[in-house]
Amino acid sequence: MSKSQIQSLSIVGLGFFFFFVFQQILYLEHSIYLSFTLIALIGIPHGAIDHLLHKERTGKLNIDFYIFYLGVMALYGLAWFIVPAWSLTFFMFLSVFHFGQSQFADYPQNLWTKFLLPISWGMCLLSALVFLNMVEIEHLKSDNEVYKIFFIFEPTLFKYLFFVSSGLFLICLSFTYLRQVFSIRIVVFELALITLLLLSFYYLDIMPGFTLYFVGIHSLMVMRQEFIFLRERKAYSLTTFLKLLAPFSIVSIIGSILLIYLSLNKYLPIGNVKLLLILISLITLPHSIVMDKFYKS
Numbered sequence: 001m002s003k004s005q006i007q008s009l010s011i012v013g014l015g016f017f018f019f020f021v022f023q024q025i026l027y028l029e030h031s032i033y034l035s036f037t038l039i040a041l042i043g044i045p046h047g048a049i050d051h052l053l054h055k056e057r058t059g060k061l062n063i064d065f066y067i068f069y070l071g072v073m074a075l076y077g078l079a080w081f082i083v084p085a086w087s088l089t090f091f092m093f094l095s096v097f098h099f100g101q102s103q104f105a106d107y108p109q110n111l112w113t114k115f116l117l118p119i120s121w122g123m124c125l126l127s128a129l130v131f132l133n134m135v136e137i138e139h140l141k142s143d144n145e146v147y148k149i150f151f152i153f154e155p156t157l158f159k160y161l162f163f164v165s166s167g168l169f170l171i172c173l174s175f176t177y178l179r180q181v182f183s184i185r186i187v188v189f190e191l192a193l194i195t196l197l198l199l200s201f202y203y204l205d206i207m208p209g210f211t212l213y214f215v216g217i218h219s220l221m222v223m224r225q226e227f228i229f230l231r232e233r234k235a236y237s238l239t240t241f242l243k244l245l246a247p248f249s250i251v252s253i254i255g256s257i258l259l260i261y262l263s264l265n266k267y268l269p270i271g272n273v274k275l276l277l278i279l280i281s282l283i284t285l286p287h288s289i290v291m292d293k294f295y296k297s
Contacts, residue, residue: 008193008217035211040253043211046219047287048248049226053294056233072286080278084149091281096122098288102222105295112181116172121194123165125213128198131158133206140273149274169194193217222291229294252283 050069055061080087100118107113130137134155141150173190176182182190197217201209223245230236236244256279262268263275270278 008189008221031205031208035207038211038215040256042215043219044252044256044283045245045249046222046226047283048245048252049230050287050290051248052230052244053226054290056230057294057297069286069290072289073282076285077278077282080274080281084274085152087281088149088277089152091277091284092126094281094285094288096126098122098284098291099125099218101292101295102218102225105225107186108181110181112172112176112179117169117176120165120168120172121190123161124169124194125197127158127161127165129201129206129210129213131155131162132198132201133209134158136206143271143273149277 051061051065054065076087079090096119100120100122103121104113104118130153134153137150137153141153173182173187177184177187197213200212204212227236227238227241230241230244259268259275259279260272263270263272268275
């Protein structure tokens with residue numbers, strides 16, 4: 001295995017152990033606060049240089065990019081208030097593709113690694129997160145506002161999605177090995193990683209489990225891809241790269257904290273769970289579009 005692959009497995013293993021111990025000795029609220037902190041410090045910054053990736057890819061950066069970026073966020077935000085359940089469904093499918101695409105972006109690209117593996121892997125991951133935490137989700141659905149958007153989270157549906165997508169992922173992974181696209185080391189790594197993540201989803205509450213993947217694997221992986229790209233183009237040092245992440249990360253974090261504060265104090269006519277989903281999805285959609293073009297280039 002490569003150094004980065006060993007690091008990924010180590011992060012998941014150590015992260016699972018840490019969260020599991022943390023979850024046993026402290027209240028659930030403390031695990032949620034820790035999750036939010038990690039997402040703010042590492043998760044949000046991984047999408048904070050989309051404008052620079054666009055500039056390096058296209059050779060230009062003008063007002064049109066920002067109008068498009070903010071316009072997509074505004075339209076999607078409006079959709080959440082008009083058709084919330086459909087907006088959540090779209091967010092799920094968007095996350096399936098985005099997470100899967102980033103996972104296999106560093107491998108040789110063909111039909112298997114560009115489409116079949118990413119989709120099956122992403123669906124396996126997210127359906128497992130829901131299916132293995134259905135008790136917690138059913139508790140959240142007791143709130144009427146949450147139920148209006150979470151009614152699509154039916155145990156039977158996600159049970160079948162999990163088993164079908166897991167089977168498809170194993171078939172696709174086997175074909176990549178048989179067609180000599182992947183070496184046996186890559187196959188072993190991907191199987192070990194998804195197994196560790198599924199165990200984490202099973203033993204941890206939904207928020208710590210998601211944070212372990214989103215921060216420990218996805219965000220760090222994407223930031224590594226971004227850093228390598230900019231270092232090759234601009235010879236940026238790690239210090240310079242981290243400084244570039246700061247401005248929009250700080251703006252996003254402050255804005256999110258403000259909105260959550262307003263929601264907690266009943267200044268906004270929207271619950272915390274729904275607000276959190278909206279905030280994450282609004283950041284994810286334009287970021288996914290930028291990253292899709294980045295990976296394809």
